[in-house]
Amino acid sequence: MIPAQFDYVAPGSVEEAVAALAEHGDEAKVLAGGQSLLPILRMRLNAPGVVIDLGRIPELQGVTEDGDHLVIGAMTTYAAVLASEAVSTHAALLSKAIATVADPQIRHRGTVGGALVHADPAGDVGAPALALGAELVIAGSGGSTRTVAAEDFFEDLFTTAVGEGELLTQIRIPKHTGWGAHYEKFVRVSHQWSIVGVAATVRSEGGSIAEARVGLTNMGSTPLRAKAVEEALVGQPATDEAVRAAVASVAEGTNPPSDLNGDADYRKHLATVLTRRAVLAAAGA
Amino acid sequence: MTRINVTVDGVSYSDEVEPRTLLVQYLREGLGKTGTVVGCDTSNCGACTVHLDGTSVKSCNVLAVQADGHEVTTIEGLAENGELHPVQQAFHECHALQCGYCTPGMIMQACDVLKNNPDPSEQEIREGLEGNLCRCTGYHNIVKAVQQAAGAMSSSSSQAVSS
Numbered sequence: 001m002i003p004a005q006f007d008y009v010a011p012g013s014v015e016e017a018v019a020a021l022a023e024h025g026d027e028a029k030v031l032a033g034g035q036s037l038l039p040i041l042r043m044r045l046n047a048p049g050v051v052i053d054l055g056r057i058p059e060l061q062g063v064t065e066d067g068d069h070l071v072i073g074a075m076t077t078y079a080a081v082l083a084s085e086a087v088s089t090h091a092a093l094l095s096k097a098i099a100t101v102a103d104p105q106i107r108h109r110g111t112v113g114g115a116l117v118h119a120d121p122a123g124d125v126g127a128p129a130l131a132l133g134a135e136l137v138i139a140g141s142g143g144s145t146r147t148v149a150a151e152d153f154f155e156d157l158f159t160t161a162v163g164e165g166e167l168l169t170q171i172r173i174p175k176h177t178g179w180g181a182h183y184e185k186f187v188r189v190s191h192q193w194s195i196v197g198v199a200a201t202v203r204s205e206g207g208s209i210a211e212a213r214v215g216l217t218n219m220g221s222t223p224l225r226a227k228a229v230e231e232a233l234v235g236q237p238a239t240d241e242a243v244r245a246a247v248a249s250v251a252e253g254t255n256p257p258s259d260l261n262g263d264a265d266y267r268k269h270l271a272t273v274l275t276r277r278a279v280l281a282a283a284g285a
Numbered sequence: 286m287t288r289i290n291v292t293v294d295g296v297s298y299s300d301e302v303e304p305r306t307l308l309v310q311y312l313r314e315g316l317g318k319t320g321t322v323v324g325c326d327t328s329n330c331g332a333c334t335v336h337l338d339g340t341s342v343k344s345c346n347v348l349a350v351q352a353d354g355h356e357v358t359t360i361e362g363l364a365e366n367g368e369l370h371p372v373q374q375a376f377h378e379c380h381a382l383q384c385g386y387c388t389p390g391m392i393m394q395a396c397d398v399l400k401n402n403p404d405p406s407e408q409e410i411r412e413g414l415e416g417n418l419c420r421c422t423g424y425h426n427i428v429k430a431v432q433q434a435a436g437a438m439s440s441s442s443s444q445a446v447s448s
Contacts, residue, residue, distance in 0.1 A: 001326055002306070002307060002310065003305040003307075005303065006304055006305055010350070034346060034347065034351070035328065035346055038345075039328050042307075043326065043327075053350070104341060104397065104398075104415070104416060105331060105334055105342050105394065106328070106343070108341060109343075191329070191415045
């Protein structure tokens with residue numbers, strides 16, 4: 001099937017894109033890399049009157065460093081993130097998670113910003129963004145911008161803090177230089193959505209865990225951060241026994257879906273196992 | 286309608302297209318390049334893989350208007366002067382196909398894998414072809430073909446260097 005008819009706009013700047021959003025209102029849909037949107041349009045789950053393509057806005061692409069932050073343009077592709085030494089050095093968790101997204105062809109086109117705003121709870125970008133304490137820069141009308149913390153960004157299934165007439169422009173990630181990282185993803189078949197995924201990054205000191213950050217994929221309607229587990233890990237040796245005990249309660253307070261891939265209890269069990277594996281791998285154990 | 290200028294398999298085209306036209310539709314129905322096939326409706330199968338500015342994409346998951354100003358290579362543009370591309374030759378010799386439907390996409394993606402990694406391990410080949418489905422369960426010979434092509438391409442490039 002092919003998409004229903006739409007008008008196409010390809011603005012050359014963020015300012016023009018925001019103006020196009022203001023002009024077309026809720027008739028408009030923003031096209032980033034298109035790897036989720038185009039299947040949706042083809043299956044006619046959505047039929048926008050206007051598609052606003054961000055692919056011709058150079059300022060939205062690329063990775064730069066700004067002091068103790070990495071700044072990733074919203075239209076930076078997964079492949080560009082994977083090729084970025086700055087990301088693998090200062091936010092290894094994001095590289096590790098993105099390496100597992102879909103397949104090579106989709107990683108060539110799909111974008112970090114597109115994934116975050118699409119906000120599929122089974123997507124692999126939200127949990128590392130949350131665990132790394134990312135800040136999301138959102139442009140609005142009249143050249144205004146505002147910054148939203150990742151924990152306030154994800155509101156519900158496919159719903160974020162990006163409001164009508166607004167555009168995500170940048171992902172700012174505090175550098176986690178020297179932190180070990182691992183993304184443990186469970187799928188039944190290759191290049192599918194996570195049944196459960198766990199993003200863990202750890203700062204080690206003399207064989208024990210000095211700080212830890214843990215994000216969960218597909219354990220609720222949004223990505224979740226496991227703060228109680230992060231606290232329980234501090235000061236623990238990176239051993240199977242100690243980590244097993246510290247992460248035992250990771251599924252408490254989560255609300256994972258039940259579907260053909262597994263019921264909620266199964267996902268809660270998986271989260272416990274995968275968190276232990278992810279933390280141990282991130283700690284280099 | 287929107288005007289696009291695209292280079293496909295080395296030839297420049299300028300056409301009016303509906304914005305909703307998928308790149309694969311433009312290639313097949315607009316340009317008659319039916320070597321690129323549509324296998325699924327969900328961007329899973331990879332049969333429609335082409336190169337856009339030298340990297341592999343699923344052409345059912347790209348709009349023709351997004352290719353405006355860019356260069357596309359399809360399976361039809363791989364052979365040079367009537368000589369099969371080493372990956373095509375290896376698929377032929379290793380019998381890396383049964384029904385052949387996934388083959389155009391498999392070959393285009395295999396070229397992408399070898400461009401980034403001229404000497405991939407079996408595991409790297411399988412991961413590199415993760416987005417391409419073969420429903421005849423023919424992966425075994427496909428992997429063998431990519432290994433053979435990797436050998437052929439590295440020996441021909443070392444000959445070129447030494448000659």
